[in-house]
Amino acid sequence: MSRWKQRPEGSNWGDFGPDDRLGKMNLLTSERRRAAVAEVREGIAFCLSLPLDLPVSDGQGPRKPPRLRSPAWYHTTMDALGGCCSELVCDDEVVLSLQYSTQWDAFAHYGRLFDANGDGAAEKVYYNGYNEGDFIGPDEEGGPAALTLGIDNFAATGAQGRGVLVDLARYGTGRRWVGYDEFMRALDEQKVEVRPGDFLLINTGYSEAILTIGYDGDTQALGLAGAVLDGSDARLLQWIADSDAVALCSDNQAVEGFDMRSERGEHDPRLPLHDLCLFKQGIHLGEMWRLDELAAWLSANDRNAFLLTAPPLRLPGAVGSPVTPVATV
Numbered sequence: 001m002s003r004w005k006q007r008p009e010g011s012n013w014g015d016f017g018p019d020d021r022l023g024k025m026n027l028l029t030s031e032r033r034r035a036a037v038a039e040v041r042e043g044i045a046f047c048l049s050l051p052l053d054l055p056v057s058d059g060q061g062p063r064k065p066p067r068l069r070s071p072a073w074y075h076t077t078m079d080a081l082g083g084c085c086s087e088l089v090c091d092d093e094v095v096l097s098l099q100y101s102t103q104w105d106a107f108a109h110y111g112r113l114f115d116a117n118g119d120g121a122a123e124k125v126y127y128n129g130y131n132e133g134d135f136i137g138p139d140e141e142g143g144p145a146a147l148t149l150g151i152d153n154f155a156a157t158g159a160q161g162r163g164v165l166v167d168l169a170r171y172g173t174g175r176r177w178v179g180y181d182e183f184m185r186a187l188d189e190q191k192v193e194v195r196p197g198d199f200l201l202i203n204t205g206y207s208e209a210i211l212t213i214g215y216d217g218d219t220q221a222l223g224l225a226g227a228v229l230d231g232s233d234a235r236l237l238q239w240i241a242d243s244d245a246v247a248l249c250s251d252n253q254a255v256e257g258f259d260m261r262s263e264r265g266e267h268d269p270r271l272p273l274h275d276l277c278l279f280k281q282g283i284h285l286g287e288m289w290r291l292d293e294l295a296a297w298l299s300a301n302d303r304n305a306f307l308l309t310a311p312p313l314r315l316p317g318a319v320g321s322p323v324t325p326v327a328t329v
């Protein structure tokens, strides 16, 4: 029996199968991955991760920087483990907010109250109609866990394909909202061709600001840095859906701006691009990627495409993951 009777307007639920958990990643065929590998011409690799203890910012709410500890061995001789008494070993573990720094959002990261079963009452639903029954709550045994839409699905694909980068920072690195017109102009001027199955990377200057501010600087300045996409622009959302990109990855906090304008209706999402990508279309979102070095190299070499390899942690049930993406040009 189908999990839903009605799907949200503008969604593709069911198009990749009733039990699909991968969304647009279904479009990343082996032929497209071979085309991605063909973008490697110089053999230069760029690490697109920030140090995972950045940014230092007040705006992160309950998300906390990683804390390492070692309950086990640290500079310990291995004789106790059956090794010899001159061998040393260190182990550690980490308490890590998975969404603190450079990260992927899983489809389980964002859902809506929506009447998917057609009974006249809205219920908690996620991509492809998965619902509350697909989660174990934080206070339940074995929880929290996203049983069906966790990030482990994406990890199992290898998360590798053709990446293309559009550089909005070329037009200014201050905070501004970018809608369809400016986005299209940038793609056009920079000759960025977004193909089905591509990972679309968006450089805004935000990761450069994070690194400049560093650990001791003025964190208020982050709120004024970097462009954000305007998720209230219906033409931009339609273009994203039609592009058949598998993921949107930005150096800023949320790819889009948090839309707090008062004219938005009570049930209008404040994160409409999250709504389109994670809830309706199955497009992964990457956030706070470090893109300044790659953007500079691509610009200097008159290129905008590369091989992207960016698997999240294969951590069952997690709703997001830190990631160390690698772009190879």
Ligand code: UVW
Pocket: 099, 105, 109, 253, 254, 255, 285, 287
């Ligand atoms: C929210 O802020 C809700 O999500 P994200 O980290 O994806 O921007």
